Amino acid sequence: xxxxxxxxxxxxxxxxxxxxxxxxxxxxxxxxxxxxxxxxxxxxxxxxxxxxxxxxxxxxxxxxxxxxxxxxxxxxxxxxxxxxxxxxxxxxxxxxxxxxxxxxxxxxxxxxxxxxxxxxxxxxxxxxxxxxxxxxxxxxxxxxxxxxxxxxxxxxxxxxxxxxxxxxxxxxxxxxxxxxxxxxxxxxxxxxxxxxxxxxxxxxxxxxxxxxxxxxxxxxxxxxxxxxxxxxxxxxxxxxxxxxxxxxxxxxxxxxxxxxxxxxxxxxxxxxxxxxxxxxxxxxxxxxxxxxxxxxxxxxxxxxxx
Amino acid sequence: xxxxxxxxxxxxxxxxxxxxxxxxxxxxxxxxxxxxxxxxxxxxxxxxxxxxxxxxxxxxxxxxxxxxxxxxxxxxxxxxxxxxxxxxxxxxxxxxxxxxxxxxxxxxxxxxxxxxxxxxxxxxxxxxxxxxxxxxxxxxxxxxxxxxxxxxxxxxxxxxxxxxxxxxxxxxxxxxxxxxxxxxxxxxxxxxxxxxxxxxxxxxxxxxxxxxxxxxxxxxxxxxxxxxxxxxxxxxxxxxxxxxxxxxxxxxxxxx
Numbered sequence: 001x002x003x004x005x006x007x008x009x010x011x012x013x014x015x016x017x018x019x020x021x022x023x024x025x026x027x028x029x030x031x032x033x034x035x036x037x038x039x040x041x042x043x044x045x046x047x048x049x050x051x052x053x054x055x056x057x058x059x060x061x062x063x064x065x066x067x068x069x070x071x072x073x074x075x076x077x078x079x080x081x082x083x084x085x086x087x088x089x090x091x092x093x094x095x096x097x098x099x100x101x102x103x104x105x106x107x108x109x110x111x112x113x114x115x116x117x118x119x120x121x122x123x124x125x126x127x128x129x130x131x132x133x134x135x136x137x138x139x140x141x142x143x144x145x146x147x148x149x150x151x152x153x154x155x156x157x158x159x160x161x162x163x164x165x166x167x168x169x170x171x172x173x174x175x176x177x178x179x180x181x182x183x184x185x186x187x188x189x190x191x192x193x194x195x196x197x198x199x200x201x202x203x204x205x206x207x208x209x210x211x212x213x214x215x216x217x218x219x220x221x222x223x224x225x226x227x228x229x230x231x232x233x234x235x236x237x238x239x240x241x242x243x244x245x246x247x248x249x250x251x252x253x254x255x256x257x258x259x260x261x262x263x264x265x266x267x268x269x270x271x272x273x274x275x276x277x278x279x280x281x282x283x284x285x286x287x288x289x290x291x292x293x294x295x296x297x298x299x300x301x302x303x304x305x306x
Numbered sequence: 307x308x309x310x311x312x313x314x315x316x317x318x319x320x321x322x323x324x325x326x327x328x329x330x331x332x333x334x335x336x337x338x339x340x341x342x343x344x345x346x347x348x349x350x351x352x353x354x355x356x357x358x359x360x361x362x363x364x365x366x367x368x369x370x371x372x373x374x375x376x377x378x379x380x381x382x383x384x385x386x387x388x389x390x391x392x393x394x395x396x397x398x399x400x401x402x403x404x405x406x407x408x409x410x411x412x413x414x415x416x417x418x419x420x421x422x423x424x425x426x427x428x429x430x431x432x433x434x435x436x437x438x439x440x441x442x443x444x445x446x447x448x449x450x451x452x453x454x455x456x457x458x459x460x461x462x463x464x465x466x467x468x469x470x471x472x473x474x475x476x477x478x479x480x481x482x483x484x485x486x487x488x489x490x491x492x493x494x495x496x497x498x499x500x501x502x503x504x505x506x507x508x509x510x511x512x513x514x515x516x517x518x519x520x521x522x523x524x525x526x527x528x529x530x531x532x533x534x535x536x537x538x539x540x541x542x543x544x545x546x547x548x549x550x551x552x553x554x555x556x557x558x559x560x561x562x
Contacts, residue, residue: 017394020473025390028383028404028444035441036407039418046421056424095323098316105310116553121324123495124545125502127522128538132327134530135334140343142330175324233413236504240526250413257417257509267421270414277411 040274047267054261065268074252078272081248084163084238085231088170092227093220095171096178103179104186115183122176130240133169134160137241161243169237174230178223185219186212218288225280233273249273328542335535352536359533365521372432372507372517373500376439381493383440384447389481391448392455393463401452408445415442416509423510431512438510439500446499447492450556454488487555494552498545 047065050058068074103114121129136143139156147153159165189212197207213220235250249269256266310317338349356362391401407415419438420430428434462484466476482489504519511520525534 020394021390024386028387031383039422042421043418098313099320102310102313102317123498123549125541127504127519131526132331136327229411233411270417274414
């Protein structure tokens with residue numbers, strides 16, 4: 001602080017900070033509290049009460065909604081959702097990681113172009129992007145007809161309305177969200193560490209698995225969360241590409257709120273998704289604290305591009 | 307490209323995977339055949355059919371009302387929030403809280419808002435969709451503007467304050483002009499997001515005022531029609547134009 005700062009000067013600075021907080025951040029924070037925090041807490045509260053006859057709620061405390069989630073039919077949907085969202089995440093990482101790595105190797109100006117091309121599809125209508133796969137995977141669609149023309153198959157095969165189609169649709173929807181954080185973590189990587197590893201005699205494969213991969217793990221985790229969580233809560237892709245045969249937790253939640261009108265049970269299922277999100281973020285935070293302590297900046301920065 | 311080695315394989319695969327489906331839709335939108343799968347010749351008939359589709363036209367108007375309203379509100383609130391968070395709070399927790407609406411799963415926000423609107427007695431309509439779109443839109447604007455503030459020098463603002471200008475004057479004369487590109491980019495992104503947003507609109511909308519994504523959803527549910535290909539091509543064009551302009555304005559990706 002400069003020598004001219006006096007007691008009253010400091011008081012004025014404090015007042016300015018408080019006025020600044022109130023004027024600038026006040027309205028936004030209030031809005032988020034009113035239209036995000038309270039609604040989400042409301043879901044938590046609803047999960048402990050009984051359903052109303054036509055939707056809504058009867059204010060009588062019960063744990064029945066939680067017990068019901070453990071019925072085999074629902075456990076089955078939950079585990080099925082975890083498997084599909086997990087498979088989607090693995091595929092997205094296997095495709096996304098090397099792509100992100102390749103982008104970091106491009107000349108600077110091409111890197112920007114490559115990244116914009118990665119995000120562009122993400123900013124286009126999600127339903128349209130899903131619809132594209134209905135066209136592609138259809139029995140009369142281009143994939144089937146080229147396979148038949150090439151003589152690989154004799155008759156069109158059922159690609160659409162399978163769990164595979166759901167996974168393809170989800171990978172397609174969220175791949176950009178893996179590439180961006182992984183790219184950011186590889187870019188920030190200190191190349192000298194890899195050089196050091198090879199100078200010490202490590203092969204390129206060994207250097208990758210011992211140095212690059214562990215150091216980029218925070219970015220990989222962020223990417224994995226950004227694919228896994230929205231895949232879990234997605235009800236459009238299972239419905240349109242799975243043809244209603246693949247039911248995921250997102251479909252159940254939608255049905256409880258809009259069709260069965262059992263909001264408390266829908267709330268329990270939604271809490272399942274939220275708690276997974278929280279747990280995964282906690283794991284991610286622990287990993288990045290261990291590695292470099294700047295995990296939060298990743299998360300905040302990635303939102304800019306999400 | 308040449309020095310990528312074997313990395314060329316996943317690199318090319320990714321871009322083919324991302325763009326072939328889009329390209330197929332655009333090509334098929336000019337297909338003369340009624341089947342969206344078999345190419346029989348060039349035609350613009352699906353674009354004509356699209357412009358004469360009353361449902362789509364009404365959905366488009368509804369979507370524009372929501373998108374324009376949400377963009378204006380989200381841009382104002384998000385910009386102020388970004389300045390408040392980076393200049394006056396400097397707290398990681400407050401920053402994370404401000405950006406949370408952009409990270410929370412859309413389905414969770416959607417059911418929360420449905421329950422909330424029902425509890426406080428807000429009738430579901432385009433207005434409730436607008437209120438919902440502002441909350442995540444604001445977080446996206448805040449994220450873009452916070453990133454920009456991080457790159458700018460705060461000494462001008464400090465000088466302005468040291469010379470006796472108040473919070474509001476400093477904001478008008480110094481802060482706002484330096485943040486303008488980020489604010490415009492943020493606004494464009496919110497507009498695109500709102501234009502394309504389906505899940506939250508689906509839960510918080512009234513029954514008589516479907517937005518365009520809701521119209522698309524009900525059409526796609528009943529099967530494929532070439533009209534959707536034409537609509538897809540147009541929406542892609544709109545989104546691409548807006549996002550590329552936003553990128554040009556801020557050079558967003560330089561800040562990755």
